[in-house]
Amino acid sequence: MRHLNFSGEEILETINMVRTEQLDIRTITVGISLLDCVSDSCQGLCRNIYDKVERITRDLRRVSAEIAEEFGLPIINNRIAVTPISLIAGRSTPAELLRIAETLDRAAHAVDVDFIGGFSTSVEKGMTQVDANLFAAIPEALAATKRVCASVNVGSTRAGLNMDAIADIGRIIKRTAELTRAESSIGCAKLVVFCNAVEDNPFMAGAFHGASEAEWAVNVGVSGPGVVLRAIKAAGDVDFGTLAAIIRRTAFKITRAGELVGRTAAARLGLPFGIVDLSLAPTPAEGDSVARILEEIGLERVGTHGSTAALALLNDAVKKGGAMASSYVGGLSGAFIPLSEDAGMIEAAERGSVTIDKLEAMTAVCSVGLDMIAIPGDTPAETIAAIIADEAAIGMINKKTTAVRLIPAAGKRVGDSVDFGGLLGRAPVIPVNTNSSRRLISRGGRIPSPLQALIN
């Protein structure tokens, strides 16, 4: 045994993680700066964007397939994140912004990636004309394209919450739902509203390549709820210290695999490696569920009392394990609880165990927020805005990223469900509080930044 540096147990552990526990690299996301694409005409801008995106990512699919084969580790998605379009759109009108979105869609199609993120802007302190134009273009852009994802940052710990923008985005979400009514309002699944958005997140729909980023970067999102579930199941009724240690060790291994894939992909693409995002991201596949982990920790069904505590433990242990495994951990890094993408969450929502209020509480201790939640199509725009304001307030006060991705499913009521297919999954429509928040939302202005901002 002079050459074999690994035990059979170790080798089989890795193989089983992939074959039976759904370990995968959820996404390789190439971040690309579009700052040098600026042009004095919309036509020139679109040409520059298309050429740059196509040139940088044309080998992505091939490289990704090679790496998946050589390491025996599936790579599920290949994606692109670009500079927030508001930063390069200059005087573009809403109609021209729509053309930019269509250009991004064509480029993503040409290199065969499933999503391209960055039809985005940051308006936490206030809006410029181009921000307003981008807001106006979002519903049509999401309806007219398949692969473009939009995001807006409406608040931060440093700036407070832009309640005018939040009021606007409530109406934009409603309009997007209406325009994509025939496809279960899928446009809303491609729109994320952030507080404290991060600039290197590789996960969609909220990925964009922030202004502080380099020319380009290869970021990787790993996943593996199934691996964590199997590990804690095998341990049985151990105490919390032991449980946390098991989760940490598992997260460490998953993150190391992610970093290796990211660095290898970066080297083969000739681009610098950025970060590993060590989030536990579920998929609708049975066994690939964060809800099931929480239930294994000791809940009869997720959503019951104790869910927030269990999630806090999980999220923190994942971060600790991952942080030890890689020098460049970034993105959102934590546990995701997207309702429609998690078999356990869907089941809990259908049985009334998990409600939007409990989900909101849970988002205070995990990444990222109220994600992929279908609500009745007749929910008023002000109520949607108020849900966003609540979530953003949690992010602002707790100095963390929070996000909202709500689908007010056009024509659907509580008890119906919407099916997006694939990774986006299926969402039962769950109730929201029907008392009005109209007066709160119509006040206008900003909620001031909290005292934590004034630390200099």
Place this chain on the structure above:
Amino acid sequence: MAQTESAQSDTPKADRAIITIIGADRVGIIAGISAVLAEANVNILDISQSVIREFFTMIMMVDLAGAAVSFHALHERLMRKGEELAVRVEIQREEIFKAMHRI
């Protein structure tokens, strides 16, 4: 099996891979897999076999440095041979195990 001095090193070589064969023990598994490797000019550095978690498991460390075919082609040939022998065959570059199991 060729021996080299650097074998003690913990550093994985980019051109080494681990082949794992899982299934029922039977005559001809080593011969069949070895034939595929020999034809591709892939050197076997080490072989071990044992029963792990109730499965017969054979693990080979191979050197791809002199391989006459691409990783993809070798992978395909091993999969075909595995089907013939009714065993599961995996081939993975060594780095993945180093990343996950060594600090």
